[in-house]
Amino acid sequence: xxxxQTENKERSIRILVAKPGLDGxxxxxxxxxxxxxxxxxxxVYTGLHQTPEMVAATALQEDVDAIGLSIMSxxxxxxxxxxxxxxxxxxxxxxxxxxxGIIPDDDLPKLQTIGVDKIFKPGASTTEIVExxxxxxxxxxxxxxx
Amino acid sequence: xxxxxxxxxxxxxLRAGSRLMRDLDDRIPKAIEELKSLYAHTGRGYIVGVTxxxxxxxxxxxxxxIALYREQGLRVGVVAVDPTSPFSGGAILGDRIRMQxxxxxxxxxxxxxxxxxxxxxxSRSTFDVVSVLDALGFDRILVETVGVGQxxxxxxxxxxxxxxxxxxxxxxxxxxxxxxxxEIADVLVVNKADREGVDRAVRDLTHMLQLRGHDERxxxxxxxTIAARGLGxxxxxxxxxxxxxxxxxxxxxxxxxxxRARDRAAAHVGDIVRDRLAERAARRMREQGGLxxxxxxxxxxxxxxxxxxxxxLRDL
Ligand SMILES: Nc1nc2c(ncn2[C@@H]2O[C@H](COP(=O)(O)OP(=O)(O)O)[C@@H](O)[C@H]2O)c(=O)[nH]1
Ligand SMILES: [Mg+2]
Numbered sequence: 001x002x003x004x005q006t007e008n009k010e011r012s013i014r015i016l017v018a019k020p021g022l023d024g025x026x027x028x029x030x031x032x033x034x035x036x037x038x039x040x041x042x043x044v045y046t047g048l049h050q051t052p053e054m055v056a057a058t059a060l061q062e063d064v065d066a067i068g069l070s071i072m073s074x075x076x077x078x079x080x081x082x083x084x085x086x087x088x089x090x091x092x093x094x095x096x097x098x099x100x101g102i103i104p105d106d107d108l109p110k111l112q113t114i115g116v117d118k119i120f121k122p123g124a125s126t127t128e129i130v131e132x133x134x135x136x137x138x139x140x141x142x143x144x145x146x
Numbered sequence: 147x148x149x150x151x152x153x154x155x156x157x158x159x160l161r162a163g164s165r166l167m168r169d170l171d172d173r174i175p176k177a178i179e180e181l182k183s184l185y186a187h188t189g190r191g192y193i194v195g196v197t198x199x200x201x202x203x204x205x206x207x208x209x210x211x212i213a214l215y216r217e218q219g220l221r222v223g224v225v226a227v228d229p230t231s232p233f234s235g236g237a238i239l240g241d242r243i244r245m246q247x248x249x250x251x252x253x254x255x256x257x258x259x260x261x262x263x264x265x266x267x268x269s270r271s272t273f274d275v276v277s278v279l280d281a282l283g284f285d286r287i288l289v290e291t292v293g294v295g296q297x298x299x300x301x302x303x304x305x306x307x308x309x310x311x312x313x314x315x316x317x318x319x320x321x322x323x324x325x326x327x328x329e330i331a332d333v334l335v336v337n338k339a340d341r342e343g344v345d346r347a348v349r350d351l352t353h354m355l356q357l358r359g360h361d362e363r364x365x366x367x368x369x370x371t372i373a374a375r376g377l378g379x380x381x382x383x384x385x386x387x388x389x390x391x392x393x394x395x396x397x398x399x400x401x402x403x404x405x406r407a408r409d410r411a412a413a414h415v416g417d418i419v420r421d422r423l424a425e426r427a428a429r430r431m432r433e434q435g436g437l438x439x440x441x442x443x444x445x446x447x448x449x450x451x452x453x454x455x456x457x458x459l460r461d462l
Contacts, residue, residue, distance in 0.1 A: 011172055012172055036236045038236060061255055062257065
């Protein structure tokens, strides 16, 4: 039993890692899920072929702080907006959305405009992901949850 | 002050319930106050515990049972527990993968929990989430445990009906079940009945039950399932649900049912007491400079471990 666990000095961080869309490659998603778990976060992993509505429903039931989407199919400009819409439909826009996969630099501003918080490039290091969680996500979680 | 969220949960507001579960898991004092107010409104949901070794098919069985209960028009809540890594404190919660076909069904609510390494805390968080699902109005609450250790036995004692899952071809594994877990089984399942060695597994289990003599244990049903087939031809999941119902009808409303309810309540209270004492002891150790300080003395034989522990526990 560690001190944090008994004292609740810190909120837990829960993250949903999902693989929306039709392509059948979940290796990237699994790598991210594993990296986040190794960094001490609780990761809900739902596997392949999730529709945006399933992603939103799962995020609500699991009360996650963030959703990480792995998109390798090139469909990021449809899938990210669809997930954002599905969250909005559930009044759950406060859940932070981030992503990874094969996403050209040119598309980053578009994703930013619709509220995607962060895109990791293929091969992003665990350190980089953890720095984002601690530096950007955690303050939001603590502000929201108290 | 907290009546807001309590009311929303009682009205079946899933988002409010989901948030409350999180705050309870994070041990937020306000959430515990809310649970106190909610408790009087729980006790209607029927809790089914599902345990068995990792890979035996617990999540798959739960998925099939969800489908069956939904067919009967019942609302189903699920708590699925996965282990926290003792090294990182993180966890991958992957039980949902096998249940995702229910993700969009508003009559199904699935919540993953990590063990988080609390002393006795696994069962406490599980009890708490079950209580919230109960207050939200779910008719059946399925609890999938991690494996078959002592924590699981505690959780299973909290269920109305406990299912223990084994698979064929694990002779030693079935032997290992003897230690404790068979005592809490109300229904035994041999899953993966599409594999070699089912008859043997059923025979072994039957034999072990017979060794127990003619007490209530003798009434335990052994059900063969191929959970991977869902509710399809030959899956055996309908027979499993019937065995659960039979167990429920046997005890419901009678003396045995009241005894079990008392046991559940005792386990719940005992768990909270242990957890809080452990928390206080941990705080005391921190105040005294952590375990390392005493460990040096004990290792050097300047103090014995009992005196060191008694010092920490004094007036707790
Ligand atoms: N052959 C066979 N495989 C099964 C059956 N039920 C589950 N499985 C498989 O066993 C593996 C573990 O199942 P899972 O439900 O995740 O087990 P858990 O770890 O106990 O929750 C998965 O690959 C399932 O598809 C079954 O009836 N027959
Ligand atoms: Mg499982």
